[in-house]
Amino acid sequence: MECGLLIVLSGPSGAGKGTICKELCERNKQYRLSISVTTRKPRKGEVDGKNYFFKDLEQFQKMVEENQLLEWAKVYDNYYGTPREYVEKSLKEGYDVILEIDIQGALKVKEKFPEGVFIFILPPSMEELKKRIINRGTETEEEIMKRFKSAYDELNYISKYNYVVVNDDVEEAIKKIESIIIAEKCRVDRNKEYYLNIREGLV
Amino acid sequence: MECGLLIVLSGPSGAGKGTICKELCERNKQYRLSISVTTRKPRKGEVDGKNYFFKDLEQFQKMVEENQLLEWAKVYDNYYGTPREYVEKSLKEGYDVILEIDIQGALKVKEKFPEGVFIFILPPSMEELKKRIINRGTETEEEIMKRFKSAYDELNYISKYNYVVVNDDVEEAIKKIESIIIAEKCRVDRNKEYYLNIREGLV
Numbered sequence: 001m002e003c004g005l006l007i008v009l010s011g012p013s014g015a016g017k018g019t020i021c022k023e024l025c026e027r028n029k030q031y032r033l034s035i036s037v038t039t040r041k042p043r044k045g046e047v048d049g050k051n052y053f054f055k056d057l058e059q060f061q062k063m064v065e066e067n068q069l070l071e072w073a074k075v076y077d078n079y080y081g082t083p084r085e086y087v088e089k090s091l092k093e094g095y096d097v098i099l100e101i102d103i104q105g106a107l108k109v110k111e112k113f114p115e116g117v118f119i120f121i122l123p124p125s126m127e128e129l130k131k132r133i134i135n136r137g138t139e140t141e142e143e144i145m146k147r148f149k150s151a152y153d154e155l156n157y158i159s160k161y162n163y164v165v166v167n168d169d170v171e172e173a174i175k176k177i178e179s180i181i182i183a184e185k186c187r188v189d190r191n192k193e194y195y196l197n198i199r200e201g202l203v
Numbered sequence: 204m205e206c207g208l209l210i211v212l213s214g215p216s217g218a219g220k221g222t223i224c225k226e227l228c229e230r231n232k233q234y235r236l237s238i239s240v241t242t243r244k245p246r247k248g249e250v251d252g253k254n255y256f257f258k259d260l261e262q263f264q265k266m267v268e269e270n271q272l273l274e275w276a277k278v279y280d281n282y283y284g285t286p287r288e289y290v291e292k293s294l295k296e297g298y299d300v301i302l303e304i305d306i307q308g309a310l311k312v313k314e315k316f317p318e319g320v321f322i323f324i325l326p327p328s329m330e331e332l333k334k335r336i337i338n339r340g341t342e343t344e345e346e347i348m349k350r351f352k353s354a355y356d357e358l359n360y361i362s363k364y365n366y367v368v369v370n371d372d373v374e375e376a377i378k379k380i381e382s383i384i385i386a387e388k389c390r391v392d393r394n395k396e397y398y399l400n401i402r403e404g405l406v
Binding site: 126184199 | 398
């Protein structure tokens with residue numbers, strides 16, 4: 001079976017990454033969302049092993065020490081990480097693994113998986129982003145300002161990514177990401193073996 | 204208006220480029236097929252200014268001298284070329300221009316348009332390719348052998364292309380090319396201006 005692609009999605013809070021990832025995975029059975037490990041407390045409705053693997057600080061530190069995390073970071077007083085085994089196993093099974101992580105995490109993953117596909121999700125405008133962060137209603141005013149400032153700073157990292165998708169329309173954004181995944185599988189770099197085989201009459 | 208992309212499609216005779224190009228342009232109004240200039244005689248049903256711009260040798264040479272051709276080549280005793288003006292005008296008008304040309308031509312275009320998207324169409328197997336060339340029935344036996352040998356040699360050039368699309372199913376091949384075009388428009392390299400503007404609040 002052919003190995004899947006690792007798709008890394010980042011972008012400022014409020015760009016709409018969560019909705020996009022959820023829809024992508026619901027519509028495409030060959031996509032599998034990576035599940036993060038976190039030390040933060042579950043929010044209402046979040047399920048362990050589905051939304052996150054919830055761990056306490058001691059368990060998390062053990063995973064770090066045993067090199068079980070592809071990347072990890074402290075964000076807003078909590079630790080988050082990507083379990084290496086779950087990602088690698090899914091890729092080998094042929095799934096395209098979608099990793100929704102912040103920029104620090106994405107850059108660390110890029111070091112270990114340069115063959116991954118790095119997609120930056122942009123809000124249609126900074127004005128719209130501010131609205132979306134405020135409308136969420138789950139953040140304190142201080143957190144809103146912190147997130148908005150972060151969003152600005154994060155734009156500097158777009159050039160580290162392969163693709164940028166503007167989320168002014170969720171359907172369009174999803175179609176673009178699906179197209180990126182199809183296109184990446186056609187890249188010559190990823191198909192050397194196939195076309196050498198066809199030349200030798202092995203296909 | 205945003206500039207279109209130049210999409211260059213090549214691949215051995217019998218890989219199915221013609222059908223794919225025709226379908227792509229019929230289904231996508233923003234795609235426009237580039238029209239070649241040729242000195243070969245029109246085949247039955249071919250229309251000047253639609254299938255080709257048919258020119259005599261003298262007119263063709265004049266276009267070469269006046270640098271009106273993006274590339275030109277002699278293939279099977281006839282001259283073929285790509286009129287620069289038609290391509291550049293279409294791109295500026297926002298069309299994605301599809302150029303179906305042989306490999307020599309594609310490589311010359313790549314020198315002048317490195318930002319083009321270069322797609323190699325492969326037959327599902329060399330066995331299948333042979334069948335297709337024979338079933339065409341429009342070639343002499345000598346021509347069939349010549350084309351088949353060319354097809355083998357041409358496989359060496361795949362690495363000069365960005366993408367490879369295996370045409371084992373026309374619908375799938377078309378979907379892949381449409382996806383490649385959508386994906387290419389999302390590439391970070393092609394969107395620097397946009398994300399600089401969004402940062403400055405200009406979008």
